[in-house]
Amino acid sequence: KAGVTxxxxxxxxxxxxxxxxxxxxxxxxxxxxxxxxxxxxxxQFLFEYFSETQRxxxxxxxRFSGRQFSNSRSEMxxxxxELGDSALYLCASSLEPVNNEQFxxxxxxxxxx
Amino acid sequence: xxxxxxSPQSMFIQEGEDVSMNCTSSSxxxxxxxxxxxPGEGPVLLIxxxxxxxxxxxxxxxxxxxxxxxxxxxxxxxxxxxxxGIYFCAGRTxxxxxxxxxxxxxxxxxxx
Numbered sequence: 001k002a003g004v005t006x007x008x009x010x011x012x013x014x015x016x017x018x019x020x021x022x023x024x025x026x027x028x029x030x031x032x033x034x035x036x037x038x039x040x041x042x043x044q045f046l047f048e049y050f051s052e053t054q055r056x057x058x059x060x061x062x063r064f065s066g067r068q069f070s071n072s073r074s075e076m077x078x079x080x081x082e083l084g085d086s087a088l089y090l091c092a093s094s095l096e097p098v099n100n101e102q103f104x105x106x107x108x109x110x111x112x113x
Numbered sequence: 114x115x116x117x118x119x120s121p122q123s124m125f126i127q128e129g130e131d132v133s134m135n136c137t138s139s140s141x142x143x144x145x146x147x148x149x150x151x152p153g154e155g156p157v158l159l160i161x162x163x164x165x166x167x168x169x170x171x172x173x174x175x176x177x178x179x180x181x182x183x184x185x186x187x188x189x190x191x192x193x194x195x196x197x198g199i200y201f202c203a204g205r206t207x208x209x210x211x212x213x214x215x216x217x218x219x220x221x222x223x224x225x
Contacts, residue, residue, distance in 0.1 A: 004155070033213070043156075043201065043215040056211055090155050101146065102213060104155030 002027065004093050004105035012111045018079040021108045025072050025093030031055075032074040033102060034066060037088040046089075049074050050097045078110075086112045117216035119202055125222045132189040134219045136202030144205040145185040146213070147176050149198045156201055160187070192223050 005024045013019050025032050033056075034046040045058040049068035066076040072093075078085055088109050092102035118137050126132055136145070144163055148156035160171050162178035162185060169176055173190045185202055199218040206214065 006155075035215075042217045043203075045212060045214075048211075088153075092155075097211060101158055101161045103158060104148075107153075107155045109153070 004091055004103055006089075006091050006105040006108050008108060009106065010109045010111075012113060013081050014113050015081055015083060017081050018077065019081060019110060020075055020077045021089055021091075021110075023074045023076075023091030023093075023105060025074070025091075026103055029093035029095055029103075030072050031094045031097040031100070032068055032072065033092045033094075034074070034076050035090040035092065036060070037090055037107070038086075043090070046076065048097060055097055081112045083112050086110060117202060117204070117214055119200075119216040119219050121219060122217070123220040123222070125224060126192055128192060128194060128223055128225050130192055132192055132196070132221060133186065134188075134200060134221075135184060135186045136204075136216050137184045138204075138206075139183065140206045140208070141182045142185075142204040143182070143207050145176070145178050146203040147174075147185070147187050148201040148203060150201065150218075151198045159200075189221075192221075194223050194225055197221060197223050 007022045031050045033048040035043050037043045048056040052068045063079045068074045088107040090107045092104045094100040094102045146161050147159045150156040160176040165182050167178040175188045177186045199220050201218045202216040203213050
């Protein structure tokens, strides 16, 4: 069974631009969560999607948004990029939300210049 | 809010030594997860625990769900160089069961 895949793996953008990251969950997994990882803040929860609906949202500004498609693939978008958005963005999938093990993708390394 | 504390923050050990690390919280957890992350990669799930007192092994790794439900422990026996990485504990609490909370991580270095 293929694992969680994320594209692209690396991305360089400049301040003010916007970016879209993609995540394909493990086959059969319907829940997708997104995390931001930085050296200073660790792993911080962005949002979770299940059945194309956002179930949960972390404490991030509205510039961060996401969506999930009917095949469970998910995208997250960051608009008006700031230097502080430079981070490793991780996607994790699980069979269902709540009390299930999450499996992470390799992440997308975003650098904002 | 709910927070997880991990100790130690970092460890330097000789190859072949056993390693112990722990994760504590002031909140009650009903799921504990241990992950390992290699540089530039996403965390990989090592062990999942669902019941207080549960002891689960995965090869040389053993993790326990603390009896108080506020802590968990991970032990690595006979460490090898590929054990190097950052180990994260994570879990779901009884009150915020729909979110996984992550600890800050323990960085492990193994000296050959």
